[in-house]
Structure formats: structure tokens, C-alpha cells
Amino acid sequence: MPLGLIKYGLSSGYPGKRFLSAQPELKSSYDVIIIGGGGHGLATAYHLARYHGITNVAVLEKGYIGGGNTGRNTAIIRSNYLTPEGVAFYEESVSLYRQLSQELDYNILYSERGHFTLAHTDSALRTSRWRAEVNKHLGIDSQLVYRDDLARLIPQLNLSEDVRYPILGALYHPPGAIARHDAVAWGYAGRAAERGVEIHQGTTVTDIEVTDGRVTGVVTDRGRVSCGKAVQAVAGASTIIANMAGLKLPIRTIPLQACVSQPLKPFLDPIIVSGSLHVYISQSDRGELVMGGSTDPYPRYQTSSSLDFIEGLMSHVLELLPHLSEVQVMRQWAGMTDMTPDFAPIMGETDVENYYIDAGWGTWGFKATPVCGKRMAEMIATGRVPAMIAPFRLSRFENFDLVGEKGAASVGH
Numbered sequence: 001m002p003l004g005l006i007k008y009g010l011s012s013g014y015p016g017k018r019f020l021s022a023q024p025e026l027k028s029s030y031d032v033i034i035i036g037g038g039g040h041g042l043a044t045a046y047h048l049a050r051y052h053g054i055t056n057v058a059v060l061e062k063g064y065i066g067g068g069n070t071g072r073n074t075a076i077i078r079s080n081y082l083t084p085e086g087v088a089f090y091e092e093s094v095s096l097y098r099q100l101s102q103e104l105d106y107n108i109l110y111s112e113r114g115h116f117t118l119a120h121t122d123s124a125l126r127t128s129r130w131r132a133e134v135n136k137h138l139g140i141d142s143q144l145v146y147r148d149d150l151a152r153l154i155p156q157l158n159l160s161e162d163v164r165y166p167i168l169g170a171l172y173h174p175p176g177a178i179a180r181h182d183a184v185a186w187g188y189a190g191r192a193a194e195r196g197v198e199i200h201q202g203t204t205v206t207d208i209e210v211t212d213g214r215v216t217g218v219v220t221d222r223g224r225v226s227c228g229k230a231v232q233a234v235a236g237a238s239t240i241i242a243n244m245a246g247l248k249l250p251i252r253t254i255p256l257q258a259c260v261s262q263p264l265k266p267f268l269d270p271i272i273v274s275g276s277l278h279v280y281i282s283q284s285d286r287g288e289l290v291m292g293g294s295t296d297p298y299p300r301y302q303t304s305s306s307l308d309f310i311e312g313l314m315s316h317v318l319e320l321l322p323h324l325s326e327v328q329v330m331r332q333w334a335g336m337t338d339m340t341p342d343f344a345p346i347m348g349e350t351d352v353e354n355y356y357i358d359a360g361w362g363t364w365g366f367k368a369t370p371v372c373g374k375r376m377a378e379m380i381a382t383g384r385v386p387a388m389i390a391p392f393r394l395s396r397f398e399n400f401d402l403v404g405e406k407g408a409a410s411v412g413h
Contacts, residue, residue: 019190024198029226030058032380033218035205035241036233037061038070039181039366040358042188043373044231044380045197046104051374052381055196058227059189060203060220066185069235069365072303072335074258074280074292075181076271077367078115080135080142080173082406085391086344087138089371092388094175096370106187108179109285114270115176116145116154118320120165124276128171135173145172154270158322165276165319176271178282178290184369208244214353215245229354229380233372236301236336238359245352250397251338251360255296257309259332261324263287268321277316289327291317295337295363305332337362344403347376347392348385356380357394 032048034041037059048054061067077097079090101108119125128144135142146169147159159167193199200222207219208230217226232241236253268283278294293313310332318325339362340346346360358376361368375386385393391403 019186020193020199023200023202026058026200026203026220026222026225027198030198031056031228033057033225033227033230034059034233035218035230036068036235037065037185037189037199037201038068038233038235039066039185039188039369040235040361040372040376041231041233042066042185042192042199043369044233044358044376045199045373046188046192046195047373047377048381049192049195049197052377054381057192057197058225059192059197059199060205060218061199061201062204064201065189065199066182069335069337069361070185070369071182072258072333073181073366074282074290075178075366076115076280076282077110077177077179078173079175079367080115080131080140080171082131082134083344083403084138085403086405087135087140089388089392090367091140092374093368093371094177096374097177097179100179100184100187100370104187104191106183106190108183108187110177110179111285112175112177113282114153115173116150116270116272117171117173118167118272118274118276119169119171120167120274120276122168125168128169131171140173141175142171142173145170154268154272156267156321156323157272158320163319165274178271178284180285181366184366188373205241205244208241208355210245210352210355213351215355229356231356231358231376231380233358233376235359235361235365236338238338238357240301242357242359245350245355247350247352247355247357249346249357249359249394250341251346252299253301253336253338254299255302255334256292256294256337256363257296257305257313257332257334258290258292259305259310259313259329260284260291261289262328262330264289264327272320274316274320277319279313279316279320281317281320288330289324295339296334301336303334303336305334341397342402343405345392346394347372347389348379348394350394360392
């Protein structure tokens with residue numbers, strides 16, 4: 001039997017199916033060019049091809065697909081936001097995530113764990129109670145739990161009162177989940193490519209051509225390409241790409257660092273977040289503890305991590321889970337968060353005709369991947385802005401009509 005498998009594997013008569021075909025040459029023109037081969041860009045390409053029949057699409061990625069912020073986040077998915085706009089948007093994304101493995105015929109390892117936002121002070125406890133009631137009013141499964149509940153739901157958690165920040169309770173969001181971030185990117189990429197979308201890795205955009213207020217083409221390090229419409233979905237590089245189109249965005253790019261531990265036996269099912277300690281922890285399907293902290297104190301376009309970060313983060317992790325003192329940290333990195341003043345994304349049309357923007361995702365971009373792809377594709381295909389993303393328009397900053405999403409991740413505030 002093993003010999004038969006080897007002969008089968010080596011036989012040219014049974015070629016293996018390539019997940020992505022060999023990278024094609026750039027054509028002279030496309031109906032739609034998507035700048036950015038992360039989750040959002042690939043999801044948009046997939047929805048354009050599958051649900052709108054638009055297949056003359058090119059995705060241009062500077063590095064490799066899923067190698068930017070999509071591969072650098074900590075893969076937390078939730079919908080317990082505070083504004084009606086945010087709740088509706090992220091709740092649809094959670095619904096899409098639940099079916100995504102079947103949709104893409106690709107296992108994204110979606111796993112609902114429960115999401116706990118710890119409260120360490122009386123004021124934090126009052127805020128958690130307020131958030132729970134707002135969530136319930138908006139139809140979101142969210143509740144306030146206390147120390148006795150936490151002792152039962154997370155027995156590993158240090159509930160001692162003899163610590164700097166004792167835990168008084170938590171906002172509990174049962175649908176909180178995690179998924180495999182690179183699987184999401186590859187799943188969308190594979191299904192989009194099957195429908196004729198071209199994915200060009202290692203292709204850097206150097207300029208965007210605008211003629212009479214309308215986008216007409218994109219210049220890359222592999223040549224110029226004409227297009228009918230263009231979309232930018234480049235996360236931390238949003239301001240750089242937008243400047244090429246003559247647009248100025250109210251965005252600051254700030255690194256957010258994270259790390260993973262050595263693989264451990266499964267012991268931590270829920271996702272734990274502490275705004276006071278600026279730490280969040282979950283355990284991946286491979287047994288690694290995925291841990292993150294607060295954003296860096298100043299803007300910069302770098303993805304390197306620092307010793308100062310890891311020292312501070314580990315001290316906070318050990319305050320919550322002191323039995324991890326001998327666990328080794330294996331890898332650390334940073335992603336570039338594109339932060340807006342009101343902690344909500346920027347989606348939709350711009351002052352440049354047929355040039356669309358998908359930016360301002362800060363620390364909450366991964367959880368929005370499916371709904372972003374769906375709604376951006378709908379807008380590009382129909383020429384109409386979907387009501388769900390209308391509140392996130394770029395012009396809101398000129399009109400002082402801000403979203404003010406107070407339910408965004410506390411590590412980004």
C-alpha cells in the first residue's frame with residue numbers, strides 16, 4: 001500500500017490539483033482592481049465573482065496573500081459592540097463566519113468559545129452592566145457575570161483579592177469565537193481563483209492614475225494596468241495608498257504587538273480580555289496561547305516587536321493565570337493598525353469616482369472579513385452604497401456625524 005501511494009504521488013498521470021494556478025501575466029485592463037490581498041480584498045473578489053458574476057478582477061498584493069494584518073491578528077470574532085451600526089454590521093459578520101467553512105469548502109477552524117471582558121473596578125463593572133443591557137436591547141447574547149460565575153466558567157482564572165487588579169466580574173458574550181486567520185484568506189483566494197479572479201502576489205502598487213476626478217488605472221512595479229473601478233483594502237498602509245489617489249484619510253497607523261506560547265494541552269476554552277491590564281488571551285487549535293496587549297504609544301509603519309512589550313504583557317498575563325510562569329514564548333510580532341478617531345471603519349465611496357475605500361479597521365478588522373467582502377462587492381457591482389455600511393462613509397468626518405464606537409477593543413483606546 002505505501003509503495004502504491006508513492007507511485008500515485010509521483011505519476012504525471014495523476015497531477016495534484018493546485019490551490020492557486022501559476023501567477024499569470026498582468027493584463028492591460030480589468031473591470032475591477034483590488035489593492036491588497038488580505039482577507040478583505042480576497043473576500044471582496046470572491047463575492048464579486050460568485051454573487052455578481054464579475055470575474056475580470058485582479059487582486060494586487062505587495063507580498064503574499066494573507067501575509068499582512070490578516071496573518072498578524074489574534075483572530076477574535078465577536079459582535080457585542082455598543083452602537084446600532086456596529087452591532088448590525090458585526091452580527092452579520094458572525095453569521096457569515098458560522099457558515100464560512102461550508103461556503104468555501106475549506107476548514108477555517110471556526111470555534112465558538114465565549115468571550116469574557118473582565119471588570120476590575122466598580123466603574124468597570126457598571127460599564128459592563130450597561131454594555132450587557134445595550135447588547136440585549138439590540139438582540140445580542142451578552143450578560144454580566146460575577147466572581148462565582150467566573151470560578152465555574154473559567155476555573156483557571158486567578159480570582160484572589162490579594163492582587164493589584166482584583167477581578168469583580170465580566171461581560172460575557174457566549175458567541176465569541178476564534179478562527180484560523182490564514183485559512184480564511186486562503187479559502188477566499190482559492191474559491192475566487194476558481195471563478196476566474198487573478199491573484200497577483202509580489203506586485204507593488206506605486207501610483208494610482210486619476211483623470212478628471214475618476215480612477216483610470218494603477219501603476220505597479222510590473223507595469224501599468226487600466227481599470228474601470230478600483231478598491232483599496234490595505235489596512236495599515238491605507239494612508240499611503242490613498243495619498244496616491246489624492247485622498248487624505250483621518251487615520252493614524254500604530255503597531256499592535258502580539259505573541260504565542262509553546263503548544264500546551266488544551267486547558268483554556270474561553271477568550272479572556274482585560275481592558276485594565278491591556279491583555280487578551282485565547283488558546284488556538286494547536287495548543288498555543290495567543291496573547292496580545294495594547295497598541296504602541298506612537299505611530300510608525302513597522303511590524304517588529306519589542307522586549308519592553310513582552311515583559312509588560314507577561315506580567316499582566318501572570319496576574320490572571322499565574323500557573324503559566326514556566327511557559328515559554330515562542331514568537332512575537334506586530335501588525336499595523338489603521339485607527340480612526342471614532343473607532344469605526346471607513347467604507348464606501350470617495351471623492352475620486354469609482355475609487356472605493358475599505359480602511360480604518362484598527363484592531364477589529366479580522367472579525368469583519370466576511371461582511372466587508374459581501375457589502376463592498378455589492379456596492380461595486382450595483383453602484384449603490386448598502387445601508388449597512390452607509391454610516392461608515394468617509395464624509396462623516398467632514399459632517400461631524402461620527403459613529404463613536406465605544407465597544408471597540410479596549411487595547412486600541
